[in-house]
Amino acid sequence: MPTHSRLLRVGDTVRFDGRLHTVVALEGTAVRLVDEAVSASVVLLPHLLMSDGFEVVTAASPRMTVPASAVLEGLPPKAVERAEWWQRHLVEVLTGRPAHAPDGPVKTEYDPQVRSLRQRELAKAAEIAASGTAVSLTVLQDMRARFEREGILGLVDPRLRTVPDGTGRADRRVVAALRQVVDGQTGKSTVSAQVLRRRMERLVEAEHGPGVPLPSRATFYRLLAAVTAGRHTLGSARTRRSLAKQSDGMFGQLTASRPGEVMEIDSTPLDVLVVHEDGTVDTVEMTGLVDIATRTLAAAVLRPSTKAVDAALLLARAMTPEPMRPGWAEALRMSRSVLPHASLMAIDERLSKAAAIPVITPETIVCDRGKAYLSDTFRAACRSLGLSFQPCHPDTPTDKPHIESTLGSVATMFTQYLPGHKGRSTEHRGTDPASQPLWSIHQLQELLQEWIVIWQNRPHDGLRDPFMPERAMSPNEKYAALVAAAGYVPVPLGPQEYIGLLPREFRAINSYGVRIRHRTYDSPELTPFRRQPSGTGPGGRRWEVRYDPYDISRVWVRNHREGGWITALWRHLRTTPTPMGELAWDHTRRVLAERGTDPVTEQEIAQAAVDLLDRAADGPQEPPAKASPRSRKDRKVAARTRTTSAPSWPRPAPEPETEEAETEPENDSHETLADVVPLGIFDARKEAETWW
Template sequence: MTTPAHLRLGDLLRVGDTLYELVGIDGSAALLATADGRITAIKVATLLGDPTFEIVSSAPRRRRLVPTYFDALPPRIRERAVWLEAHVTEVLDGIPLAENDTGAAPRPEYDITRTTLRQRERAKIGELARSDRPMSLQVFQRYRRRYAATGLAALIDKRPVRRTSPTGRVDERYVDALHHALAENTTASTGTATRLKRAVDRAVRAEHGDDTVPIPSQQTFNRLLGRLREARHATGSAHTRRTLAHQPGTPFGTVVATRPGEWMQIDSTPFDVALRLDEEVSGRVELTALVDAATRTIAAAVLRPTTRAVDASLLLAKAMTPEPMRPGWPQAVSMACSALPYRVLRRVDDRLEHAAARPVIVPETIVYDHGSVYLSSTFRNACRTFGINAQPAHEDTPTDKPIIERTLESVKTLFAQYVTGYLGASVEHRGTHPDRQAVFSLVEVQDLLDEWIVTHWQNRPHDGLRDPLNPQRVLTPNEKYAALLAVAGYVPVQLSPEDYIALLPATPRVINSYGIKINHRVYDSDELNRYRGQLSGPTALGTRWQVHYDPYDVTRIWVRNHRDGGFLLAYWRQLHAMPQPFGDAAWEHARRIVADRGESTPSEETIKAAVDDLLDRAGPPPPPHPRRKRRTKTAQDRRVAARTRAATAAPTPIPEAPPAAAMFAPEDAEDVADIVPLPVFDADKESRTWW
């Protein structure tokens, strides 16, 4: 036996027929551990003097150094790396790493005390040659040297984990020019990759000169576009590019609503259904909806030819008013038969007796975008009237109100696509002449939408309403509302006639001796007699009074009485000549027609005659008159008239008034148009006959 120069911890020693591991040295005593864990203490001098003592392996015991990505590798690659490690460690240490802790003796051809490293390598190459995985000596030596330096990572096939640059070998200056071109392409119309490469090539040559920066081929450029995140949709949807560009670079903010009405969102979008606006005209309308973040309830949704500020304002009143049951609706969709706590709510609000299963929600905070409808003073005044905190979203940041954005898309996919006259989400998805299939009017589709919200949406499990204690359970909006009701409580809001009038747009006007003039229309009534030419009360207004009007019905106005309270009702002086209300759009269009004739300051009678002519020409053609020469009706005339009639046909929750307008009819008039009765407003009746 050859006495070793020194002993090291971890050495494998054999004394007699027992294999030990040197686990410690305490002074002159050596601590030896057997394979079963028993510790034996023996003097070092006695150990070295024992004739049967020999060092089986003087190399330190190895520990496997596993890279962090090892478990993510394919099983085939992991298995080969472990197989190679066993053969390499047997050559290095005499025992494979997997058998290092078993106390097994090395095979004779790999005993490091009796063979050299060269002999063990040749023995291993011969062993592998007889297996199904032969290997040359040079390759094995390369594995052995790398393993001794870096461990298991040296034996892994690097192709699945190889780190490559997204831009490959393309010059960085060319990549910088591409990033700049992609930023400009965000708001541009979609083109091909060839056009984009041409723009980048020209920019590179203009900045760095010809033949300075290598220009990649078209195939390399196409691969580069596929690798860059900024290049996604560079040749695809322009709308998607703009949407992705508006996403914030930081994590999305999250606002958690804990009660109904605490956080609501409002928005408008084109409705993808062609409607019959008139006998001859069909077209699209806009959908405006108000959604509650806590329960995902669509508190209110209205369809209008063009959304105005008054529509958004009246949407607030609709959300706070129960949805009445309609003729033909199944009793199963009533609030009494729903998941809502009808008995509890009925005790505090009599309006819910014949209500449908749509919760009544009082908004606390409403998030809106920067559309002109929501930035108008009409909408903001309506929010102040009800004590609602109006919170504008950041410009070009749709992630500030994602719930309403997704809800409007859901209405299109879950409801609109099943309605006759569906136009598709874009021109690409549009069929052949879908507008010719329009069979429903605005009022009919509004009624269908209200029924769909009550029957389907409010009873449909929503993925955003998962139970936090039981994520597998998904709640419906009605179930979520009932769950939060015990915590949030319920505050009934009885809207008075003044509340509805306050939601209408307002403008300051003077009460003259002849009445009040708005857009060349004169309004008057006996109620104004005491206040003609008088100060209104507020110093800022002076002699002007706050006048509220309905853009869809120009037959009457309401004057806020700052002195005695309430509102003063005034009617249009030309009401006796107009058998049906018409909106501001028809009036403004008529003004343009008259202006085109050369009249710079048209009178009220002239504009009134032009409106009559417009509505007549937009309607069924009258019998020809040999002496009467009329202006040929245009497509714009028909469209304006149809949209006006469609808007005025949909009833609005504006309080009615007694038929006092007859006072403006001339006494000698023989053929006076019928006056629509204007009954006294009844809040209970109004809530049951909404829409």
Template sequence: MSGRAALRVGDQVRLDERLHTVVGLSGTLVRLADEGGRASLVLLPHLLAVEGFEFLGQRDGSPVVAPFALLDTVPPLEAEKATAWEQHLLELESGRQSGIGAGAGPRPEYDPALHTLEERIAAKATELRALGWTVSVRTVERMRTRYRDQGVWGLVDHRKTRLSSPTGRADERVVAAVAAVLADQLNESTGTRGRVRRRVEALLAEQHGAGVVPMPTKTTFYRLVEAVSVGTHAFGSAASRRSQARRPEGMFTPSAACRPGELVQVDTTPLDVLVILEDGVSGRPELTIAVDVATRTICAAVLRPAGTKAVDASLLLAKMLVPEPLRPGWPEALALSATLIPHARLLDIDVRLEQAAAKPVIVPETIGIDHGKVFVSDAFIAACRSLGVSVQPSRPATPTDKAIVERTFSSINTLFCQHVSGYTGSNTDRRGAGVEAVWTLAELDDLLQEWIVACWQQRPHDGLRSPFLPGRSMSPNDAYALLVARTGYVPLPLSGLDYLELLPAVWRSVNDYGIRIDHRTYNCPELAPLRRRPSGVAAKGGLWEVHYDPYDLSQVWVRNARTGEWITVPWTHRHLVSTPFADFTWRRARDLLAMRGQDDTNQAAVAAAVDQLLTRAETGPDRRIAARTRAALEPARSVPALPHALPQAPALEDTEDEATVPEQTSNVIPFGVFDAFTDGSRL
């Protein structure tokens, strides 16, 4: 019936911001004449595709193709009625009934050869009235026009397709007040709808005067509040409400990367598992991970007590750059050689991969961070800069900017944490009765590292799919094997100097007694040229740069600003402590002395208290402190000693009788005093 899409001689079109008239058609050629009489010849495909073309012969801008899918949104009876109208109108136009064979002729009263259009319309109106329809000739004409313009959709009673307002017939002033009150309580504790009603009444009285705007009944008001607050968690979780409000207003664009290391996201979160910390107390540790966006590989994971430091983030970066060793007790199925990763070819480049676990080494190009003080610290930024890694901060309070690492935390919680003894649940509502810590931090870290290699890296991930095999999901190791050819493998070993640069730094003066840090004194003969002399660094007032390891306070390293060499300076009371200790162990020992009324600044007394804590940790229930300290350090890998390295005292031997140590659920590897020059990177 409709010829709305046809281009005919005499039609007008707009092209190049000028009005043209179609004066001729020949095949795919269109001859146009503008208002000035100038003619032009244009190919029809070019005319229809050129920008700025407009066909002015179309009625009211209605679409050429009728919206057939909208019929699914109307009641079935209305759809059937519209279809019946269509059959009658088709017969009115052509004289043929739908469903009748091609050889059958039209009914006499609708034969176009015998009757005019007006006569056929009158006959159709008479027939429909005989069928019980309430129609007139004008009704048939109106339906015929609507069908020509809109197709079947024009025959639908649009009173049945009107969209209902979510707020109904409520006063717009009341609706605006409800929205304003809900927005104001974004950061408040969750309340009830009764509180909202009281605040809305007060707001309306303030804006329009008391009693000017009538309030709906309580039931109607509650329905209005429910409609306005949809999706805002206004009466649910306060955390979910704030998270929902922080979502960007624009379109959500997921992070994407085409090759390993192109974008790596890092973040820290408390782990939902209780572990045994120092002095036998239990608490939730913090997990810091780095996730490669292209392969979903967990490049590195560092488990620490609450209060992750900048050095932990720096060590995470260093851990990403070296292969994960196949630890004792792990099955051979977890070796890198047992995966699809081209092990033999990579082994020719990096011999360290021979005993590596099934987790690829990915050197990051860009690291996405949030605004946590750990990642915006000078130590982490300087470490990234020295390794040639660019840092990309996310927008404040916008976790969607690093959605992949956030989702990985959720996966670790459901795939690992909930199966571990001491699982607390994500909040107090999900916590069971009598949840107790069973694992030490070292034991839990060993379990986590094995789970990453055995489960996460080899488990198919629904977000990893090849465009050539879209129906098959891949594991992170499979994705790396597929994409490694795009970026190649560039080994980046770290030396002892690299490790020292990653450590946090303080600035101190070098006195006759040595260097003082947190009531600890460090001294050695090699400091003689530096004593009572300025470093020459004017920005720091002539102080000397001192680097320390917060998980091994038995020694520090001083950079000679004039020569650039490092001086290893031991703690003067190191001989009183049989095991390396962390800063939290030192603070705990000082707290114990203070509670006893003793001088907590006396280094010898604090050293003795530290040794007592570590001894009890090895022989009784308090053995957890030593396990926690040991968890802070990985087994050291040897690197060649530097020419200016200073000889270090050998580590004290552990003379404890193994028979007095209670049976442990997992092995804790002992170690001696760490030396950055002789041991290199502990990673």
């Protein structure tokens, strides 16, 4: 046993309890040993050192085997030669063997088993001095410590080392100032490199005085390229701010094992011009709800601006079946999709006529901190549905990346095909996108609903089986797989529950019915309550009315006397053409042959998608111009006369038609409609001027 003490390291071979062991771990005062029979044991370090027969047989090799060419590349030749000279001497001090002969005999004066470290260092200092190079013991000890800590790179003069950040051997004060300038540029407008250079020079002078050498123009540009790599400092300010919001560490991974477990909601303006209900031409905002597990776009609505009631109604739409519309391809039916239609029919019979969009009941809703989502209305809707409400961190869009990506897909795969597309910025905008034949907001909502059904059958890159990563699944395929694996059973909302989530207003029931938003709604069931007080609500005279902002064809009046709801239809719904009826749909090109319950093919889905995008790109079919194209004012006036389409999603069954409605003349549909003549608004002051 050696008479001197030494450090015990991982990798040492020791003799303990009559057997050879290898030190595999050191934690505090505990030593983990593994013997020759691969049997592990844990021994306290004091007990190990005090035991009889303990001996360090073979010491672990120090960190000194890194090739010089791997870490000394780019350094001056003299610095490399000096580091290699020191390495040869220090290896001999630490191991007792020359660096060029690691398996050779151990020199007596450097034998670690019989000589202490200080004795070996004194012997080496004397040897170097005898060769004509004066090296003190303090310098040798410092070089030995740096060599054990950093390897051969620690033997190089720190002033000659290159920093592995792309800035080379530039003055650290200049680099630090440039980094500070670049960091401060994140939230500012984009400027040129010359402005950043001047800011850096002023900052260096303010912190270190005028004596710091500044880099040349070429050197500055190299430093700027290294410091701003991946930050878009000289590029798009929007991209720069977006990158700054990303997490500095590793991105987390949220895994949802069943549909509806986690869903994300968000709003974004679409880069397309539409005609609003008041006849004005402006952009529209889309609010969408995406399921993380299946990437299903469960619901999406278009509004001039998102309000709390729109976000609450979106939750209800995700929990109700999406019916097929007239003119949709048969390939888009749920009965012809991969969805488990037969098993879901036992839950809700409405699915027999539904489109291929799964009904998903949310469990957790993730949203940003917009006013529409933090409002009491949206929170109350979440509580009534039993949903967990989870706002994101402030100004952190990476907390809901799935809805951000989905809304971006809508912009690139749908919006760009529409007339009136104005691009994402003025740089990408055409001359006059408003001069094109524009869709109304209700017409565009119908096209979007059809596109979403096609989206559900499109392979999604984020839906890949870990065991078959080369094959991407569609949202409907993923939903079918999770339903079978997780035993998920969706519970759609009933009509009464759906109406309860709609926005409400209080209106009087007059002789002509109920009027909301300048539209009159009536029903025979309202007759006993005309001009009668309700007895509840503000003042006790008005009646509670629920309406759907996305379906103006009907409203629901609460029956305060007998309970339930009374469905009142819009008076002009049957006498005025609907927006979808105004379009010259080519049904023969779009409606596929009826094939019963045969599975839909990919070619049918692709053809339906092409037809939809072609129709969207053609724009609404307007009557031919007689002498000159219709002016913008004419289009606005015509837009005011447009109605909305038929009900878009399941509602309570409409009341049976009256005999008067059934006896309408058969030739009404063949009559030629007269041109719309815009009527001015009566102005009493202007009218009075004409009297004189």
